[in-house]
Amino acid sequence: xxxxxxxxxxxxxxxxxxxxxxxxxxxxxxxxxxxxxxxxxxxxxxxxxxxxxxxxxxxxxxxxxxxxxxxxxxxxxxxxxxxxxxxxxxxxxxxxxxxxxxxxxxxxxxxxxxxxxxxxxxxxxxxxxxxxxxxxxxxxxxxxxxxxxxxxxxxxxxxxxxxxxxxxxxxxxxxxxxxxxxxxxxxxxxxxxxxxxxxxxxxxxxxxxxxxxxxxxxxxxxxxxxxxxxxxxxxxxxxxxxxxxxxxxxxxxxxxxxxxxxxxxxxxxxxxxxxxxxxxxxxxxxxxxxxxxxxxxxxxxxxxxxxxxxxxxxxxxxxxxxxxxxxxxxxxxxxxxxxxxxxxxxxxxxxxxxxxxxxxxxxxxxxxxxxxxxxxxxxxxxxxxxxxxxxxxxxxxxxxxxxxxxxxxxxxxxxxxxxxxxxxxxxxxxxxxxxxxxxxxxxxxxxxxxxxxxxxxxxxxxxxxxxxxxxxxxxxxxxxxxxxxxxxxxxxxxxx
Numbered sequence: 001x002x003x004x005x006x007x008x009x010x011x012x013x014x015x016x017x018x019x020x021x022x023x024x025x026x027x028x029x030x031x032x033x034x035x036x037x038x039x040x041x042x043x044x045x046x047x048x049x050x051x052x053x054x055x056x057x058x059x060x061x062x063x064x065x066x067x068x069x070x071x072x073x074x075x076x077x078x079x080x081x082x083x084x085x086x087x088x089x090x091x092x093x094x095x096x097x098x099x100x101x102x103x104x105x106x107x108x109x110x111x112x113x114x115x116x117x118x119x120x121x122x123x124x125x126x127x128x129x130x131x132x133x134x135x136x137x138x139x140x141x142x143x144x145x146x147x148x149x150x151x152x153x154x155x156x157x158x159x160x161x162x163x164x165x166x167x168x169x170x171x172x173x174x175x176x177x178x179x180x181x182x183x184x185x186x187x188x189x190x191x192x193x194x195x196x197x198x199x200x201x202x203x204x205x206x207x208x209x210x211x212x213x214x215x216x217x218x219x220x221x222x223x224x225x226x227x228x229x230x231x232x233x234x235x236x237x238x239x240x241x242x243x244x245x246x247x248x249x250x251x252x253x254x255x256x257x258x259x260x261x262x263x264x265x266x267x268x269x270x271x272x273x274x275x276x277x278x279x280x281x282x283x284x285x286x287x288x289x290x291x292x293x294x295x296x297x298x299x300x301x302x303x304x305x306x307x308x309x310x311x312x313x314x315x316x317x318x319x320x321x322x323x324x325x326x327x328x329x330x331x332x333x334x335x336x337x338x339x340x341x342x343x344x345x346x347x348x349x350x351x352x353x354x355x356x357x358x359x360x361x362x363x364x365x366x367x368x369x370x371x372x373x374x375x376x377x378x379x380x381x382x383x384x385x386x387x388x389x390x391x392x393x394x395x396x397x398x399x400x401x402x403x404x405x406x407x408x409x410x411x412x413x414x415x416x417x418x419x420x421x422x423x424x425x426x427x428x429x430x431x432x433x434x435x436x437x438x439x440x441x442x443x444x445x446x447x448x449x450x451x452x453x454x455x456x457x458x459x460x461x462x463x464x465x466x467x468x469x470x471x472x473x474x475x476x477x478x479x480x481x482x483x484x485x486x487x488x489x490x491x492x493x494x495x496x
Contacts, residue, residue: 023153023154023157024153024157026157027156027157027158027160027161028157028269029269030161031160031161031164032269034161034164034165034168035164035265035269036265036269036327036328037168038164038167038168038171039052039262039265039328039329040327040328040329041168041171041172041175042055042171042175042184043258043262043328043329043330043331044329044330045175045176045178045179046175046178047175047178047179047181047184048258048331049255049258049259049262049329049331049332050254050255050258051181051254051258052258052261052262052329053247053253053254053255053256053257053258053259053261054120054122054123054126054181054254054257055126055181055184055185056243056257056258056260056261057119057123057243057244057247057253057254057257058123058126058127058130058181058185059130060240060241060243060244060257060261061110061114061127061240061244062107062110062127062130062131062133062134063134063236063240064110064237064240064241064244065106065107065109065110065134066134066137066138066236067229067232067233067236067237068106068229068233069099069102069103069105069106069107069135069138070099070102070138070141070229070233071102071222071225071226071229072222072224072225072226072227072228072229072230072232073095073098073099073102073142073221073222073225073229074141074142074145075225075228075232075361076095076221076224076225076228077091077092077095077142077145077221078145078148078149080221081145081146081149088146088207089207089208090212092142092143092146092207093207093209093210093211093212094212094214094217094218094221095142095221096139096142096209096212097211097212097213097214098218098221098222099138099139099142100139103135103138103139104135107131107134107135110127110131111127111128111131114127122180122181122182123181125181125182126181126182126184126185129182129185129186129189130185130188130189132189132193133185133188133189133192136189136192136193136195136196137192137195137196139196139200140156140159140192140195140196140199140200143156143199143200143203144156144199146203146206146207147202147203150206155198155199155202156199158198159194159195159196159198159199159202160195162191162194162195162198163191163192163194163195164191166190166191166194167187167188167190167191170187170190170191171184171187174187224366227366227367227370228361228366228369230370230373231357231360231361231366231367231369231370231372231373232357232358232361232369232373233373234373234374234376234377235350235353235357235373235376235377235407237377238376238377238380238381238384238400238403239400241380241381241384242260242380242384242396242399242400243257243260243261243396245384245385245388245396246260246388246392246393246396249385249388249389249392250388250392250393251392256392256393257393259332259335259336259339259393260339260393260396260397262325262328262329262336262339263325263335263336263337263338263339263340263342263343263393263397264339264340264343264397265328266317266324266340266343266344267343267344267346267347267350270310270313270344270347271347271350271354299355299359299423300423300424302355303352303355303423303424304427306351306352306355307427307428307431308431308465308470308471309351310347310348310351311348311431311432311435312431312434312435312438312457312461313344313347314344314345314347314348314435315435315436315438315439316435316438316439316442316457316461317340317341317344318341318344318345318439319439319442319443319446320442320446320450320453320454320457321337321338321340321341322334322337323449323450323453324337324340324450325337325340326450327450335393338394338397339393339394339397342394342397342398342400342401343397343400345401346397346400346401346404349401349404349405349407349408350404352408352411352412353372353376353404353407353408353411356372356408356411356412356414356415357369357372357373357411359415360372360411360414360415360418363418363419365414365415365418365419368414368418369414371410371414372407372410372411372414373407375406375407375410376403376404376406376407376410377403379402379403379406379407380399380400380402380403383398383399383402383403384396384399386399387399427470430465430468430469430470431465431470433464433468433470434461434464434465434467434468434470435461435464437460437461437464438457438460438461438464441456441457441460442456442457442460
């Protein structure tokens with residue numbers, strides 16, 4: 001390739017990579033905002049916090065089975081289609097068929113199990129409707145891997161926003177009429193099905209979608225995927241199991257679950273940040289198995305980016321917790337704010353766990369990733385069983401924080417022992433100083449409305465981070481270049 005052509009190619013690729021990252025982040029933030037509006041509609045309707053608690057129990061139960069139905073197929077398929085573009089259609093169709101069959105089997109078991117649990121008939125009907133919702137979401141996730149590989153994530157973002165907008169409009173019309181829980185779940189499912197048809201309509205213009213049964217391929221895929229699934233399932237599983245344990249062991253189960261899930265709603269939105277970042281570095285680390293120096297560079301850059309994002313969010317949210325809580329519910333604001341403060345502290349370690357766990361998997365240490373997840377899960381369940389009967393939703397929040405701290409410590413130790421990827425915390429002091437400056441400003445201005453506090457905090461942190469050199473323009477440029485360079489290598493020298 002001539003020098004000029006290569007420069008044009010790299011420039012175009014850089015713009016596509018950066019553009020897709022920005023589009024995905026803006027889309028996720030907008031989607032989070034719309035989700036918060038939906039939550040506020042529900043909590044201010046006749047359903048109230050207790051009704052939202054019932055809705056959250058249904059979601060928590062169904063989400064428990066979501067990663068089980070995945071079986072690690074999403075990550076394995078994404079790796080396979082990235083390694084061999086020529087086999088994309090065949091690989092995707094076989095994975096799609098497997099995913100449909102596992103979804104039907106797993107959610108059938110889920111419906112039977114929920115039917116014998118001591119919940120109301122309304123909640124059991126809502127679970128049956130919600131199962132359709134989660135099956136559609138799971139298939140959308142599988143298709144997303146193709147769009148991520150091709151750096152054309154825009155349609156996925158648009159479909160997700162269409163989903164939320166449609167649900168918001170319908171709910172705004174229905175909620176004043178005191179709808180039932182099954183009707184609420186039906187509206188959410190209609191939005192998700194809209195998302196599904198938009199994504200697969202776009203995918204059908206790239207691939208010829210068809211039903212393919214291939215037992216030999218499935219056996220080979222699952223031999224790898226199941227270990228990956230086990231290593232990635234236990235952390236999210238505890239997060240949802242924690243909610244169900246509150247419904248069993250708290251005196252006012254539905255109300256306590258409502259407080260817990262409202263306080264953790266922002267946490268669910270924040271988790272998108274490491275998800276986007278890990279989505280970028282996962283294939284890069286996998287492609288650099290013979291270059292430990294580059295692995296350390298990529299890992300450290302990702303860790304630095306997480307510190308820059310999560311620490312100021314945690315500090316800022318702590319100072320304006322009541323204001324944030326009042327955005328999603330006018331009821332029990334102080335109780336929700338307590339959970340929110342603990343949740344944003346947990347976010348620091350959830351982000352670290354996500355990075356460490358996926359790094360172990362990308363580098364081929366599946367069983368060590370499983371050890372980390374197992375210890376996290378067992379720690380969380382032990383703490384939850386001890387704390388929830390005593391302190392209800394506060395105990396559940398502390399159990400989550402404790403489990404994530406233990407998981408982070410164990411994961412970093414395993415990563416260091418296996419790869420010598422020790423985190424460099426040299427910039428941590430600068431990030432803490434910048435976040436602390438923002439916290440002081442937010443505390444002084446705490447009486448202002450939230451729509452002034454948020455931009456004020458963001459500007460203060462941005463200026464402080466540049467002033468302390470917690471972040472530099474050179475770092476931003478190097479981060480984009482690293483991703484582009486890895487993409488070039490992957491395109492010209494695909495993994496065999």
